[in-house]
Amino acid sequence: xxxxxxxxxxxxxxxxxxxxxxxxxxxxxxxxxxxxxxxxxxxxxxxxxxxxxxxxxxxxxxxxxxxxxxxxxxxxxxxxxxxxxxxxxxxxxxxxxxxxxxxxxxxxxxxxxxxxxxxxxxxxxxxxxxxxxxxxxxxxxxxxxxxxxxxxxxxxxxxxxxxxxxxxxxxxxxxxxxxxxxxxxxxxxxxxxxxxxxxxxxxxxxxxxxxxxxxxxxxxxxxxxxxxxxxxxxxxxxxxxxxxxxxxxxxxxxxxxxxxxxxxxxxxxxxxxxxxxxxxxxxxxxxxxxxxxxxxxxxxxxxxxxxxxxxxxxxxxxxxxxxxxxxxxxxxxxxxxxxxxxxxxx
Numbered sequence: 001x002x003x004x005x006x007x008x009x010x011x012x013x014x015x016x017x018x019x020x021x022x023x024x025x026x027x028x029x030x031x032x033x034x035x036x037x038x039x040x041x042x043x044x045x046x047x048x049x050x051x052x053x054x055x056x057x058x059x060x061x062x063x064x065x066x067x068x069x070x071x072x073x074x075x076x077x078x079x080x081x082x083x084x085x086x087x088x089x090x091x092x093x094x095x096x097x098x099x100x101x102x103x104x105x106x107x108x109x110x111x112x113x114x115x116x117x118x119x120x121x122x123x124x125x126x127x128x129x130x131x132x133x134x135x136x137x138x139x140x141x142x143x144x145x146x147x148x149x150x151x152x153x154x155x156x157x158x159x160x161x162x163x164x165x166x167x168x169x170x171x172x173x174x175x176x177x178x179x180x181x182x183x184x185x186x187x188x189x190x191x192x193x194x195x196x197x198x199x200x201x202x203x204x205x206x207x208x209x210x211x212x213x214x215x216x217x218x219x220x221x222x223x224x225x226x227x228x229x230x231x232x233x234x235x236x237x238x239x240x241x242x243x244x245x246x247x248x249x250x251x252x253x254x255x256x257x258x259x260x261x262x263x264x265x266x267x268x269x270x271x272x273x274x275x276x277x278x279x280x281x282x283x284x285x286x287x288x289x290x291x292x293x294x295x296x297x298x299x300x301x302x303x304x305x306x307x308x309x310x311x312x313x314x315x316x317x318x319x320x321x322x323x324x325x326x327x328x329x330x331x332x333x334x335x336x337x338x339x340x341x342x343x344x345x346x
Contacts, residue, residue, distance in 0.1 A: 064287065064334065066124075069273030072211070072266070073127035077136035077174040081162055084144060084182030090217075090252050091138075093324070094180065097256050100320035101133045101263075109342035111320045117331040117340050118264040118287065121275050129267045136175070139167040149186040152197070153205065155179050155214045160206045170208050176266065177201075177212035178259070183220040183251055191222035196258040198266040211270040213262040219251020227254025228293075229304055229315075229327075243307075246316040246325040253327065260328045261288040290332040291339035299330075299339075306345055317343040 100111035196215035218226035245253035265286040268275040276284030299305025316325035333340040
């Protein structure tokens, strides 16, 4: 059934699920919800994951509950909206990350293998989240059509502007709209409570119900919050040093992990009625929230885990297309009942 028809069954507030600004929290190890045992939801374990690919703080007590809603099982067409001033190198970096999600030719540990954890999640028909993600179209919104200070609702107006101007199409079946704001754009609750968020558009604003996500460049506003561990808060003291970003840009490299976080959660919970823990769909704990701040084996309690360094001392845990390297947080695996990533060390 189309997403806009499924919306009729929802009774939700206007508050969007968020990627909260908790860059160094260890994943939760318990939850009050119970596992929903459904015969159609037995995801198979991919060959890149084994029972030993888990961080030390993993727990068999953590379970996400499936709430019978859809996941994004059809191939995803990404529609990118570059809002504000976006230099070509920044767009190239983030574009390479997004295109790496479906690029199986990249050697391990790859972004494509990282996405395989998200693809373990299924809907009530047993269909897995898709592994096919492509960039269908892009739009440069350098005119700041909604100003340089946005709200959650004005992000939807930005999407509406692009559709109304025929810069982007309406894609009910496969479309995901990704709004990326430059470092000079303010966002409601940015840095204080969120680094990114996902939700679905309202017909009253956009004319259609479409899944979307927003992520901002925190490089000039709060890198110590939203680009951690490439910047660290002063209260952590001089004993904790920032890692060197793999592509040399704190803000842009920091966005990569937030984008991955939001896309994984949007795909597994697009209408806020699929995979999440907790009883309140307006404040869910989703598949990336459980692994916030974890990037490698042994992580937890403020330690990001074991990650690699290149010859220049730049930290990364995933490889991408065009020789790119990225540092991306792990995701919760419903099979391992632990945070998992392809760079895990047995």
